[in-house]
Every structure is written in C-alpha cells, then in structure tokens.
Amino acid sequence: xxxxxxxxxxxxxxxxxxxxxxxxxxxxxxxxxxxxxxxxxxxxxxxxxxxxxxxxxxxxxxxxxxxxxxxxxxxxxxxxxxxxxxxxxxxxxxxxxxxxxxxxxxxxxxxxxxxxxxxxxxxxxxxxxxxxxxxxxxxxxxxxxxxxxxxxxxxxxxxxxxxxxxxxxxxxxxxxxxxxxxxxxxxxxxxxxxxxxxxxxxxx
Amino acid sequence: xxxxxxxxxxxxxxxxxxxxxxxxxxxxxxxxxxxxxxxxxxxxxxxxxxxxxxxxxxxxxxxxxxxxxxxxxxxxxxxxxxxxxxxxxxxxxxxxxxxxxxxxxxxxxxxxxxxxxxxxxxxxxxxxxxxxxxxxxxxxxxxxxxxxxxxxxxxxxxxxxxxxxxxxxxxxxxxxxxxxxxxxxxxxxxxxxxxxxxxxxxxxxxxxxxxxxxxxxxxxxxxxxxxxxxxxxxxxxxxxxxxxxxxxxxxxxxxxxxxxxxxxxxxxxxxxxxxxxxxxxxxxxxxxxxxxxxxxxxxxxxxxxxxxxxxxxxxxxxxxxxxxxxxxxxxxxxxxxxxxxxxxxxxxxxxxxx
Numbered sequence: 001x002x003x004x005x006x007x008x009x010x011x012x013x014x015x016x017x018x019x020x021x022x023x024x025x026x027x028x029x030x031x032x033x034x035x036x037x038x039x040x041x042x043x044x045x046x047x048x049x050x051x052x053x054x055x056x057x058x059x060x061x062x063x064x065x066x067x068x069x070x071x072x073x074x075x076x077x078x079x080x081x082x083x084x085x086x087x088x089x090x091x092x093x094x095x096x097x098x099x100x101x102x103x104x105x106x107x108x109x110x111x112x113x114x115x116x117x118x119x120x121x122x123x124x125x126x127x128x129x130x131x132x133x134x135x136x137x138x139x140x141x142x143x144x145x146x147x148x149x150x151x152x153x154x155x156x157x158x159x160x161x162x163x164x165x166x167x168x169x170x171x172x173x174x175x176x177x178x179x180x181x182x183x184x185x186x187x188x189x190x191x192x193x194x195x196x197x198x199x200x201x202x203x204x
Numbered sequence: 205x206x207x208x209x210x211x212x213x214x215x216x217x218x219x220x221x222x223x224x225x226x227x228x229x230x231x232x233x234x235x236x237x238x239x240x241x242x243x244x245x246x247x248x249x250x251x252x253x254x255x256x257x258x259x260x261x262x263x264x265x266x267x268x269x270x271x272x273x274x275x276x277x278x279x280x281x282x283x284x285x286x287x288x289x290x291x292x293x294x295x296x297x298x299x300x301x302x303x304x305x306x307x308x309x310x311x312x313x314x315x316x317x318x319x320x321x322x323x324x325x326x327x328x329x330x331x332x333x334x335x336x337x338x339x340x341x342x343x344x345x346x347x348x349x350x351x352x353x354x355x356x357x358x359x360x361x362x363x364x365x366x367x368x369x370x371x372x373x374x375x376x377x378x379x380x381x382x383x384x385x386x387x388x389x390x391x392x393x394x395x396x397x398x399x400x401x402x403x404x405x406x407x408x409x410x411x412x413x414x415x416x417x418x419x420x421x422x423x424x425x426x427x428x429x430x431x432x433x434x435x436x437x438x439x440x441x442x443x444x445x446x447x448x449x450x451x452x453x454x455x456x457x458x459x460x461x462x463x464x465x466x467x468x469x470x471x472x473x474x475x476x477x478x479x480x481x482x483x484x485x486x487x488x489x490x491x492x493x494x495x496x497x498x499x500x501x502x503x504x505x506x507x508x509x510x511x512x513x514x515x516x517x518x519x520x521x522x523x524x525x526x527x528x529x530x531x532x533x534x535x536x537x538x539x540x541x542x543x544x545x546x547x548x549x550x551x552x553x554x555x556x557x558x
Contacts, residue, residue, distance in 0.1 A: 017276050032278070039284045040274035041264070048272075053284060062293040068364045069384045070372055086381050088388040090364070091468065095478050096289040100282035107468045110392045 002163035003059075003078040004121055004142075006151065007171060008052045012158035015040055015050035019150035019159050023054070026122060026149035027138025033103045035119040036150055052150070052159050055080060055101035055119035063093035063102060071116065078164075079121040084136050089113035121161070122148040267475070282474075292478035300482060301365060304489030308362075311493040315500045322429075325506045328525050335517035336534055344513060346405045353398040358492045360391040365485065392466050399459040406452050412440045413448040418529070439530040447498055450491065458487040 015038050023029065023036045036054040041047075057080045064072045064080065071086040072093060082102075091113055093102040104113035124140030127133035133140060141148065151161030160167045263270065267286030275282065339347070363371070364387060372380060419442035422435040427443050440448070461484035464472060472480075503510050508522035523531040 015276075020276055034277045037275055037277035037280065039276075041260075041272070041284065043272040043274045045272060051284065062290050065297055066293050068368055069380065070368055083377075085377065086384070088384050090388055091477070092481075095474055095481065096293045098285050098287060098289050100277075100280065100286065107471075109467050109469050110396075111388070111466050111468060112392075113468065 001076055003165075004057060004162065005078065005164040005167055006054065006056060006121075006148075007160045007167045009158045009160065009171060009174065010049050010051045011174075012156040013038070013050045013052060014156055014158070016155055018153055018155055019052045022149045022153040023119070026141070027120075028134070029117065029138060030105055032105055033117050035101075035103075035117070037100075052154075053099050054150070055097075055121070056099050057119075057121055062096035062098065066092040066096045068092065075123070079123045079142070081120055081123060081125045081137075082116060082118060083126045084115045084117075085126075087115045089115060093118075119148075122146070286474070288475055288478060292482065295482055296485070300485045300489070303486065304362075304365065304492075307489055307493040308496065311496045315496060315505075319500075319504070324504060327507050327519075327521055329521045331508070331522075332520040334520040336520060336523050336531075336537070337516055338512040338518045338523070339516045341516065343408060344516060346401065346408055347513060350398070350401045350405045353394055353401060354495060357391060357394055357398055358488070358495070360387045360394075361485075361488055362492075363387045364391065395459075395462045395466050399463065402451065402455055402459060406448070406455075409440075409448060412438075413445045415445060419445060434525060434528065436529055437527045438533075439527060441527065443501070447494065450494060454487045454491055458484055458491060461487070 017038050020034060020036050020038060024034065027035065029035055036052060038050055038052050040050045042049065057074075057078055059074075059078065061072065061074060061080050064074060068090060069086045069088055071084075071088075072080060072082050074080050089104060089111065091104065091111065093116060094100075094104065101118045102116045103118065104116055106112055106114040120137050120140075122139050122141035124133045124143065125137035127136055130140075139149070146152070148161045151159045154160075160170060264284050265287045267283045267288055269275075269281055269283050273283065363384070367384065367387070371383070375383065416438060418436040418438070422437055422442035423446075425431050425435040427441060428434045461480040464480040465477060465484060468477070501509070502513065506526070508519050509526070512518040512522075520531070520535070523534075
C-alpha cells in the first residue's frame with residue numbers, strides 16, 4: 001500500500017500562494033479557514049526561504065493521540081482524516097499539531113469553536129453521500145484517481161504530493177541534478193556540525 | 205577633416221563594444237548549453253542562499269516567530285514547526301492520564317480496604333436524641349451546589365480524558381457523538397458557575413477553617429486512628445481544614461486554569477493553553493481522588509455525620525466524640541435548636557439507628 005505524503009522543495013517554492021488558492025477553490029473551504037499556508041522565513045534577507053505547509057499526514061499523529069472523541073483517524077494509505085460529526089471543538093488537536101493544521105471556524109467564550117477543519121489530502125471524509133462529503137470536507141480527488149490540487153497546480157513543482165516512495169525518488173533526482181556536495185537541503189559549510197536529518201530552511 | 209576623424213573613432217569604439225558583447229553572449233550561450241545535461245555544483249553554489257544556522261532552526265522549533273517571519277494565513281503567528289505540541293501530548297498521555305487513573309483507582313482501592321478492615325467509625329456512646337444545629341440551610345445549599353457541580357464536572361472531565369479508551373468501544377458513532385458533545389458543553393458552561401460557587405463556599409466557611417494549635421495534635425494522631433481517644437477538634441477538625449485549604453489552593457488553581465481554557469476568545473497563546481490544560485488536569489484529578497476520601501468519611505465512613513449536611517442537625521453524642529471543643533461551645537444552645545421541629549420536617553425520619 002502506498003503511503004501518501006506531501007513534500008515541499010523549498011529550493012523551488014516562489015511564494016506565489018497558488019497552492020493556497022487552489023486548495024481554497026477545490027475544497028470550498030469555509031470563510032476564515034485556510035488549510036494550506038505559505039511560510040516565509042527571513043523575509044527580505046539573503047537567506048529568505050519559503051515553504052508551503054498544511055497537514056503533513058503524520059505517522060503517529062499527535063492530533064489523533066490527543067483527540068477525546070476519535071474524530072481524527074488515519075487511513076491505511078497514511079492520509080489523516082477527520083469526522084466532523086464526532087468533533088466537539090475542544091481544540092486539543094490544535095494544541096498538539098506541530099504544523100498548525102487543525103483550525104476552527106470560531107473562537108468564542110465557553111470554548112465554542114465549532115467543528116475542526118483541516119487538509120484532507122483532497123480525500124474528503126466520512127459522509128453518507130457525495131454531496132454531503134463535498135459540503136463537509138471538500139473534494140475527494142483521491143477517489144477519482146487524482147492528486148491534491150495544491151500539488152497539481154504548483155507552478156514550479158515545488159510542492160509534491162503522492163506516494164512517499166515516488167516523491168522521494170523525484171526529490172532525489174533533483175538533488176542529483178543540482179549536484180550539491182552534501183544533499184538537497186544544504187550547502188552549509190558547517191553541514192557536518194549540524195547533522196540535522198531534515199532541514200527545510202537550509203538552501204544550497 | 206576633424207569631423208571625419210571623430211566619426212571613425214566612434215565607429216571603432218562601436219565595433220569594439222559589439223565585439224565584446226558577442227564574446228560575452230557566446231560565453232553565456234555555451235554556459236547555458238552546459239546546464240541542462242550535467243550537474244554544475246560550482247555554478248549553483250554561487251547563487252544559492254546561505255544556510256539558516258542551527259540557532260535559527262532551534263528558534264523555528266520553539267514556535268516563536270521573528271520580525272522577518274511571514275505567513276500567508278490571516279492572523280497566524282504559527283511558525284513553520286511548533287514542537288511544544290508534541291511535548292504537551294507526551295506529558296498529557298504519558299504522565300497526566302496514568303497519574304489520574306492511579307490516583308483515583310488507588311484511592312478507591314484504599315477506601316475499600318479501609319472499609320473492609322477498619323469498618324465504619326461508630327458512635328462511642330448511644331445517641332442522646334438531643335440535636336445540635338451544625339449546618340444552617342445556607343451552608344447546606346452552598347455545600348450541595350458545589351458538591352453536585354464538582355461531581356458533574358468530575359465525571360465530564362473524566363469522560364474527556366478517559367472516555368475514548370473506556371466507553372468509545374461500547375457506543376455507536378451517533379450516541380458517542382451526542383454523549384461527548386453534551387459532555388464538553390456541560391463541562392464548559394458549568395465550569396464558570398462552579399468557580400463562583402466555590403468562591404462563595406470558601407468565603408462562607410473560612411471562619412470555621414482558620415488553623416488552630418490543636419490541629420497539629422489532631423493530625424499527629426491521624427484524627428484518632430493513632431493512639432487512644434479522640435484528639436481535640438473545634439467546629440472543623442484538622443482533616444476538614446486540610447480539605448478546605450486544598451480547595452482554597454489547588455481548587456482555585458483548577459478554576460483559574462479552567463477559565464483560561466474555557467475562554468479562547470482572549471487569544472491566549474497555544475503554549476498557555478497547553479500548560480493550562482496540564483495544570484487543570486493534574487489539579488482536578490488530584491482533587492477528585494481526595495474528594496472520594498471526603499465523600500467516604502462524610503457518608504458510610506462515619507456514623508452520624510451525614511445528617512448534619514442533609515438536615516443541618518447532628519446528635520449531641522456525635523458532636524462530643526468528633527468535635528469536642530465545638531461541643532463545649534454550643535452545648536448550652538442544645539435546647540434552642542428546636543430538634544422536634546426539625547425531626548418532623550425530615551422526610552427520612554426512619555433512618556436506621558446506629
């Protein structure tokens with residue numbers, strides 16, 4: 001079975017926010033919620049770097065672990081989905097998530113937050129009909145054999161989505177093509193000292 | 205003549221510039237030819253941006269954002285990665301949850317063993333039938349308001365923490381969703397009410413619970429369990445005072461942390477919420493465990509105690525045995541306490557004697 005993952009090649013991301021717009025449009029996400037965001041670090045400095053972030057569909061996802069109602073669950077293909085009927089709006093997933101993926105439509109007194117919403121990897125969610133599914137969760141492109149629209153529409157192909165193995169292969173080829181001495185994320189002369197396995201901000 | 209010379213000089217200069225441009229273009233074209241097919245590490249390294257160093261990376265993981273952080277999401281201060289969420293999850297799931305289960309189940313086990321081994325604390329002397337007013341109606345109303353809110357909040361809180369493991373397998377999706385929605389709504393709306401009632405009851409009972417010298421002796425004798433006879437106690441014994449001050453300290457911490465969690469509309473940072481949640485859960489679970497002890501001592505654990513909180517009056521012999529100093533203070537008022545009227549009011553006049 002495939003394990004679905006997102007990966008953003010920070011070397012290629014040009015902060016166009018096309019992924020954000022594509023996601024909003026594909027899923028008709030409700031006002032005030034933005035499932036995908038583009039983060040820019042060191043804006044305006046020589047080391048400026050941008051990266052597109054949404055739900056990372058973690059293995060051993062913290063949101064699933066802390067949810068009191070089993071709203072969140074992981075499919076066999078690694079996609080983390082949520083069941084809006086079970087959500088009580090406690091906000092625990094928001095506390096736990098390292099990427100700020102879960103969001104709530106409200107933030108009112110007595111913990112009235114409404115139902116949580118987050119990226120579904122364009123795989124919809126539990127519902128009785130196609131219409132209900134679209135209204136609650138947005139598009140189910142995976143069901144139609146398509147990848148998430150954010151990645152499909154990425155103008156520089158910075159954002160990759162799909163089977164982890166295939167994405168890794170594409171990225172590996174890019175790294176080889178780029179010809180870095182010490183891997184795709186780094187051209188850091190101190191790379192030996194900073195033995196960080198995954199560093200989205202280091203460019204080379 | 206001079207004009208022609210100037211023209212030829214210009215022509216030569218132009219020719220030189222064109223030649224230079226052609227050479228430059230040629231070099232560029234050759235460079236571009238080389239790019240697509242093969243790697244050129246030197247070239248890419250020349251325009252690649254410098255690396256973000258380890259300190260910057262640590263700062264990102266801390267969740268804090270600096271002046272040059274941009275997020276395309278509206279009103280988001282959420283950094284690229286915020287590792288504190290995982291820390292909170294580990295504290296909550298690996299420490300708080302087991303602690304609560306051990307504290308509460310452990311207390312239940314201790315109480316059960318205590319009841320089976322030691323049994324009920326009987327009255328030393330038979331009831332005299334003369335009643336003393338212990339808890340006026342306002343005190344009782346306050347006590348039972350706080351008590352029922354405490355029990356409701358405790359049960360809903362336990363459901364939020366353990367319900368998924370214990371009850372989820374029993375329910376279908378619909379019933380489970382309804383139960384948990386009700387649970388969270390009750391917990392969130394009764395919480396502030398509990399805060400108000402707790403403050404009232406603490407204010408009302410303060411005068412009974414000021415520490416006295418004889419309380420130390422009471423504690424040293426374990427409330428009469430160690431040694432012979434009963435240690436001195438005023439209106440409230442040292443055990444009750446401890447429970448009072450536990451509620452006045454830990455109880456207030458639980459209330460304040462609960463209010464922090466209950467009102468996200470004040471834009472508390474996520475880190476604040478995480479710590480509030482841990483403190484709230486630890487405090488509330490601890491209090492729940494101690495409350496079980498309070499409930500045991502106040503009901504089946506001691507003969508003649510519950511009627512004080514249900515009807516307001518206690519028997520003279522109970523007062524002499526458990527609160528001798530208070531008894532000395534009020535024994536003259538026995539006759540004024542109108543026990544007859546109280547007895548006729550009591551719906552459960554046929555309480556089993558002793």
